[in-house]
Amino acid sequence: MTTVARARARSDRTTVYLLLLPALLPVLVLSVVPLLRGIYLGFTDARAGRDVDTSFTGIDNYRELLSDDLFWSAFRIGLVWAFGVTILQFVLALGLALLLDQPLRFRGFARVMALVPWAMPPVIVGIMWRLVYHPDAGLLNEMLYRGGAEGLRHNWLGDFSTALPAVILVGIWAGMPQTTIVLLAGLQGVPRELHEAAAVDGASAWQRFRSVTIPNLMPVVIAITSLDFIWNFNSFGLVYVLTAGGPGGRTMLPMLFAYEEAFRYGNYGYAAALGNVMVVIIVALLAVYLRRRLREANA
Amino acid sequence: MKARRTTKALQYVALLGYMVFLGFPLVWMLSTSFKPPREMVEIHPTLVPHNPTFDNYVEAFTEQELGRAALNSLQVSLATAVLTVLVALPAAYALARFKTRLGTVALGWVLLSQLFPFVLLVIPLFLILRQVDLVNTHAGLVLVYVVWALPFALWMLQGFVRNIPRELEEAAAVDGATRLQTLRRVVAPLLAPGVVATSLFAFISAWNEFFFALVLLKSPDLATLPVTLARFVGVEGIARLGPLAAGSLLATVPSLLFFAFLQRRLTSGSLAGAVKG
Numbered sequence: 001m002t003t004v005a006r007a008r009a010r011s012d013r014t015t016v017y018l019l020l021l022p023a024l025l026p027v028l029v030l031s032v033v034p035l036l037r038g039i040y041l042g043f044t045d046a047r048a049g050r051d052v053d054t055s056f057t058g059i060d061n062y063r064e065l066l067s068d069d070l071f072w073s074a075f076r077i078g079l080v081w082a083f084g085v086t087i088l089q090f091v092l093a094l095g096l097a098l099l100l101d102q103p104l105r106f107r108g109f110a111r112v113m114a115l116v117p118w119a120m121p122p123v124i125v126g127i128m129w130r131l132v133y134h135p136d137a138g139l140l141n142e143m144l145y146r147g148g149a150e151g152l153r154h155n156w157l158g159d160f161s162t163a164l165p166a167v168i169l170v171g172i173w174a175g176m177p178q179t180t181i182v183l184l185a186g187l188q189g190v191p192r193e194l195h196e197a198a199a200v201d202g203a204s205a206w207q208r209f210r211s212v213t214i215p216n217l218m219p220v221v222i223a224i225t226s227l228d229f230i231w232n233f234n235s236f237g238l239v240y241v242l243t244a245g246g247p248g249g250r251t252m253l254p255m256l257f258a259y260e261e262a263f264r265y266g267n268y269g270y271a272a273a274l275g276n277v278m279v280v281i282i283v284a285l286l287a288v289y290l291r292r293r294l295r296e297a298n299a
Numbered sequence: 300m301k302a303r304r305t306t307k308a309l310q311y312v313a314l315l316g317y318m319v320f321l322g323f324p325l326v327w328m329l330s331t332s333f334k335p336p337r338e339m340v341e342i343h344p345t346l347v348p349h350n351p352t353f354d355n356y357v358e359a360f361t362e363q364e365l366g367r368a369a370l371n372s373l374q375v376s377l378a379t380a381v382l383t384v385l386v387a388l389p390a391a392y393a394l395a396r397f398k399t400r401l402g403t404v405a406l407g408w409v410l411l412s413q414l415f416p417f418v419l420l421v422i423p424l425f426l427i428l429r430q431v432d433l434v435n436t437h438a439g440l441v442l443v444y445v446v447w448a449l450p451f452a453l454w455m456l457q458g459f460v461r462n463i464p465r466e467l468e469e470a471a472a473v474d475g476a477t478r479l480q481t482l483r484r485v486v487a488p489l490l491a492p493g494v495v496a497t498s499l500f501a502f503i504s505a506w507n508e509f510f511f512a513l514v515l516l517k518s519p520d521l522a523t524l525p526v527t528l529a530r531f532v533g534v535e536g537i538a539r540l541g542p543l544a545a546g547s548l549l550a551t552v553p554s555l556l557f558f559a560f561l562q563r564r565l566t567s568g569s570l571a572g573a574v575k576g
Contacts, residue, residue: 012397015393015397016393016397016399018389019389019390019392019393020389020390020393020394020399020401022385022386022389022390023386023387023389023390023449023453024390024401026386026442026445026446026449027408027446027449027450029427030424030427030442030443030446031408031412031420031446031447032408033423033427034420034423034424034427035412035415035419035420035423037423037426037427038415038418038419038420038422038423039419041422041423042419046422050429092317095313095317096317099310099313099314099317102310104307104310104311104314105311106314110314110317110318113318113321113322114317114321115558116321116322116325116555116558117321118558119551119554119555119557119558120551120554120555121506121507121509121525121550121551121554122507122509122525123507123509123525123526123528123529124525124528124547124550124551126529126532127328127528127529127532127543127544127547128324128325128327128328128544128547129324130532131324131327131328131331131540131544132323132324132327134540136340136342136344137331137339137340137341137344137540138344139323139324139327139344139346142343142344145343173320173321173324176321227413230413230414231413233416234415234416234417236417236509236510237509237510237525237529240509240529241529241532254416255416255417255418258416258418259418259514262418262421262422263514268422268426271418271422272418272419272422274418275415275416275418275419276419278416279414279415279416279419282414283414
């Protein structure tokens, strides 16, 4: 390299850094640093208040979590919620994506409709479903009455046994669009020739679905189910508005539990510890899932 | 032939089922928003209001708290949109035009940061903002929103920059334009749609956000729309459901417009998986 070229390269690099700095600096200060500090807080006894001494307590928080019944309950509910929503969402979204991939009439309209839940803020989705579940003025109870099943009328969000399923249904509704759109994109990426070749060879629709569509769609499926699971496990706003964790803690997701610990009781360290546990659990579950899928793909 | 027709019919039935599931809650909220208080307490509510009224909308508009919250949301979202684009624009240009490993690092960070629950982020953010006296201010919230929207905005914008042929810039340079002139006369006009889309994205993500606003703003005067609406929930009597539904619908309008704008791209799959819910 000549000296001139080298000088140019150096000035280029300076320009690049100057251009990137205004974006990188805030991300560093308000995203990377807080996250590292948050992880550290999980090993301290930090509490709310301006002049409270914070000291490093090692794994004390985690020992306390292990014997905290409320944590275990939140953890269990979180897993039921995250798995329930992710799996049902995926099945329903796959069905819808397959339909939208067919040459049906009203397909354009249906595609727009499929996007609507996505366009709504979680808080509004929560409010809307409260209207649907409302024991007196709600749509669901009225439909049951009209359908002659008055005995099934319920205080859906207020009853111990129905609160969690009711909330899961809303979770499915709210998250279906992303999953559907991604799967639809994946379906459209499956080469048509493969389908035609399989049809020529006499494969039935079901056989084509199993041996052409599914294998080609697999990478997309793995990506979107993983992301859905992470988002669901960490979700907050929707259930906060629907039930705020009630009745009797029946819908107390881990995030709601952590929020209460941190901002109602001021136990910052404990809440951060809970956050750390959630990260570890998610990473562990994803690792198992991805390894199994990869092994299947290679088998 | 008959089997095929049955399949088609079943497909339409299934599609109808999906549309009812997806659409009905929305229709119900729409219906509720047009019902006068008298109809809210009826034993058997109807889908079509007997005496539809705009009162709920008028009330939602004039309700002091909701009006102020809408104004707060507007301020915060506009500031977020403008700042995000200003900060992202030079960086996106650099990422698209110069080879640097930082692009990969940035994308890696976006993916990695998805793993962490907000609670891990929000406590330290709260502490940091308190140190510089930005807790309970719109400025502090805007800063958080900008950082939150930035990774995706960067990624979106640099895609738009990449679509502008490098040859155009080189041609301008050959014609004797300075770098700045090239950027202003050649790049800026072509980048305008990208800037619009990116600022819309930042606007909507701030407009819809709930958790940070809930934690970082303490005074009700400063609360944004989602927080104020959420506060109505639970304390609302049955008679107040109408205004709540009307306010909620009004609060959804900006993001509905945004999605209408992006709809074509989304369904064609070119942006799929890119927008976080």
